[in-house]
Amino acid sequence: MAGEFDLIRQFFTHQAPSVRVGVGDDCAVFDVEPGAQLATSTDLLLEGRHFFSDIDPFKLGHKALAVNLSDLGAMGAKPIGCLLGLGLSNFNHSWLERFSAGFHALANKHGCPLIGGDTTRSEQGIIISVTVFGSVRAPFLTRASACDGDDIWVSGPLGAADVALSLLMRAQQGEALSDPEHELLEKTRPCLEMPAPRVELGLSLRNLAHAVIDISDGLLQDLSHILQASNKGAVLYVSQIPVNPAITHFAPAQKLKAVLGGGDVYELCFTAPASARKKIRMAGNESGLSLSMIGSITSGNKLKVLDEDLIEIQDLPSGFDHFR
Amino acid sequence: MAGEFDLIRQFFTHQAPSVRVGVGDDCAVFDVEPGAQLATSTDLLLEGRHFFSDIDPFKLGHKALAVNLSDLGAMGAKPIGCLLGLGLSNFNHSWLERFSAGFHALANKHGCPLIGGDTTRSEQGIIISVTVFGSVRAPFLTRASACDGDDIWVSGPLGAADVALSLLMRAQQGEALSDPEHELLEKTRPCLEMPAPRVELGLSLRNLAHAVIDISDGLLQDLSHILQASNKGAVLYVSQIPVNPAITHFAPAQKLKAVLGGGDVYELCFTAPASARKKIRMAGNESGLSLSMIGSITSGNKLKVLDEDLIEIQDLPSGFDHFR
Incomplete structure (x- = not known):
């Protein structure tokens, strides 16, 4: 079914002048200012598809950030910060405490603080969207x-x-x-x-x-x-x-x-x-x-x-x- | 239930030195280089919660980006680009065509090209995560x-x-x-x-x-x-x-x-x-x-x-x- 992936990508591949590396690499790279390039990547993690419902939330918090930091690593980018979108079906204090502890522990280790995000109620289980930013220099490791x-x-x-x-x-x-x-x-x-x-x-x-x-x-x-x-x-x-x-x-x-x-x-x-x-x-x-x-x-x-x-x-x- | 929101936020509010505006404003603002600040925002849109299942996909593509561009607007930021995370339960060519047309039309209008993203199969209906980036200058409109x-x-x-x-x-x-x-x-x-x-x-x-x-x-x-x-x-x-x-x-x-x-x-x-x-x-x-x-x-x-x-x-x- 890799063909479907390619088909989906075709709808979203539009190249723009300020973009150094676009759709399809580990990170997108674009100019913020002349001489200042940012690498960025986003990943969607869904309960039941990317993780089991009973996963230790500390490990889930770690992994949600890890898979994105990995994309910065593959671009030779130095982490700057990240955003977290979180859909939850209910409010569970101890779950959130452990999830955020796992997330922040890895964020601190790599100097990649959480700087913003979005929270919503989800009827569809846990939905996690993480976006990371890092600074890069040419030549890019594409x-x-x-x-x-x-x-x-x-x-x-x-x-x-x-x-x-x-x-x-x-x-x-x-x-x-x-x-x-x-x-x-x-x-x-x-x-x-x-x-x-x-x-x-x-x-x-x-x-x-x-x-x-x-x-x-x-x-x-x-x-x-x-x-x-x-x-x-x-x-x-x-x-x-x-x-x-x-x-x-x-x-x-x-x-x-x-x-x-x-x-x-x-x-x-x-x-x-x-x-x-x-x-x-x-x-x-x-x-x-x-x-x-x-x-x-x-x-x-x-x-x-x-x-x-x-x-x-x-x-x-x-x-x-x-x-x- | 606004109290739950505040409680959730407490788990994710860690201030970092390079961050000018952090969790809780329309956008987060951080330093990419000295003198170069980026505003960024992310939103999660879930089928059945933020939109009806039978919404015209062109309009959905428009709105998914619009709600994020609105956050850049509220920060006085000039759009640079965006990322799209998309969870879909099946591959529907005409749906994707219209969704992407609505998305790109608004992206072109505001000079905010799609530069990367993530696609995954979702058993839980349509899941959309959009992240936008824009350039800003102090004083910030917080x-x-x-x-x-x-x-x-x-x-x-x-x-x-x-x-x-x-x-x-x-x-x-x-x-x-x-x-x-x-x-x-x-x-x-x-x-x-x-x-x-x-x-x-x-x-x-x-x-x-x-x-x-x-x-x-x-x-x-x-x-x-x-x-x-x-x-x-x-x-x-x-x-x-x-x-x-x-x-x-x-x-x-x-x-x-x-x-x-x-x-x-x-x-x-x-x-x-x-x-x-x-x-x-x-x-x-x-x-x-x-x-x-x-x-x-x-x-x-x-x-x-x-x-x-x-x-x-x-x-x-x-x-x-x-x-x-």
């Missing part, structure tokens, strides 16, 4: 900037969020999880519910990386967005893709699905010239993140994924489409 | 700036939106409207469904007005917001309040309710010193708007409304509370 021969990098080990989501969905449907599954859920759910947005890393990639994206739709789908926007191809080496330790014992196909296809991941995937390798490793060390070089950008526009034996995988898992 | 002796002004005739809403709600509930009621609905519903945001007027009030607000919650409630923020009182003269021609034949109490209490109005209410009267009238003429001087700001913190015989009205209609 999706369209990948170059032939660039290395492809990814931050952090992958796969945990997808596994946690599958287990939580089964539990929500009343299925009893086994003890090892419970243990697996406890290990993986922080990646799903308390993702750490890569704001610091994004800032340090300015003047190092070419194209950057967060992989909220999954590694394969979001890398495809870079390839489409840059009109390039890529080769990925499965053996180089970092896998979360909690799922290394999975069968290869299951692991591949989680790592390549699993969405709701707020790590950064980026491309950079080979000459930047040393500085990128240093940037990773400074952010306390392990960065992995997982492939390279090629001419043409095909995405090839090579297995451990360097044989091309034909049956790739599909990405996460919010409009499916 | 709610807290009213001074003793200021005139109180309002743009445009009032009362039509409230009447249209009442009639539409009766029709939605299956009640048959009489012919004169149908005629009245046709005359009043453009005020409800296609409000014109007072962006030009807001810009021309820079350096003339003190406190400015849009009266989306109704004249009395929003004027009260100015009085509370400014720690002032006011006296209003009913005879001076401009009434929409379509409802001048109403009984006095009915008219008063629509004019003083009716929400969903995107006119500006503002306070200004008597010395600015001539320039304000000129600003009104240039915007093609009739501006009415309807009262004055007083010390103390009481809001008095005087009837045609200058006798204080004791039983005032209450305002519109989105969280009721």
Whole structure:
């Protein structure tokens, strides 16, 4: 159903002169004054679709801001502030207290204060809309900037969020999880519910990386967005893709699905010239993140994924489409 | 239930150094660079709460942006761009075409291009979140700036939106409207469904007005917001309040309710010193708007409304509370 996404986008893509980066990237970038550019992004989170009704409100407050800060990170933008639109079906003091505590804790950590918003009664469950602002400088880390021969990098080990989501969905449907599954859920759910947005890393990639994206739709789908926007191809080496330790014992196909296809991941995937390798490793060390070089950008526009034996995988898992 | 609003706000009011105007005004204002301030506002519109399911999507697209541009107007901000978050239950080509046409038509009129957004499937009906940005200059037209002796002004005739809403709600509930009621609905519903945001007027009030607000919650409630923020009182003269021609034949109490209490109005209410009267009238003429001087700001913190015989009205209609 990715086609529907494209169709929807066509109605809303109008380019304007003051806009440096428009509809379709992690952030929009526009001129406030000559020499002062702002990056901004908005996300809508709906109960039952983007989070379970019984989620800890502290974690929900954290995540609602995290997914937006992740977009600033992918743009190499320095957070300035945010807005919160909140639709609630009733007034629950302790829920609001915990939600706002989770929100503010992350906001404080990244210097991104809540500066305004809107509150409304909703008959349709909890509705959260967050908008973030950050300052940026050219050259912008857009999706369209990948170059032939660039290395492809990814931050952090992958796969945990997808596994946690599958287990939580089964539990929500009343299925009893086994003890090892419970243990697996406890290990993986922080990646799903308390993702750490890569704001610091994004800032340090300015003047190092070419194209950057967060992989909220999954590694394969979001890398495809870079390839489409840059009109390039890529080769990925499965053996180089970092896998979360909690799922290394999975069968290869299951692991591949989680790592390549699993969405709701707020790590950064980026491309950079080979000459930047040393500085990128240093940037990773400074952010306390392990960065992995997982492939390279090629001419043409095909995405090839090579297995451990360097044989091309034909049956790739599909990405996460919010409009499916 | 206005108390709940205040309670919710308390969870989200954290002041930050770069923020010039924070949570609780029409817009938040913050520094992008030294000397470059941005005003921003966000609104959440939910199907069944803020609009009927069968609303013409062109009008819905217009209104979703209009209510946000109105906040920029109330801040004297010049529009720069906007973001749209859209939750839809299905993909309907003609609906999207008309919605986006209404949105873009108003965006073009005010130089406020759509620069980004988010789309998601919603099981809960149509959910719209719009965020607008505009450039502003100090002194800011906040709610807290009213001074003793200021005139109180309002743009445009009032009362039509409230009447249209009442009639539409009766029709939605299956009640048959009489012919004169149908005629009245046709005359009043453009005020409800296609409000014109007072962006030009807001810009021309820079350096003339003190406190400015849009009266989306109704004249009395929003004027009260100015009085509370400014720690002032006011006296209003009913005879001076401009009434929409379509409802001048109403009984006095009915008219008063629509004019003083009716929400969903995107006119500006503002306070200004008597010395600015001539320039304000000129600003009104240039915007093609009739501006009415309807009262004055007083010390103390009481809001008095005087009837045609200058006798204080004791039983005032209450305002519109989105969280009721």
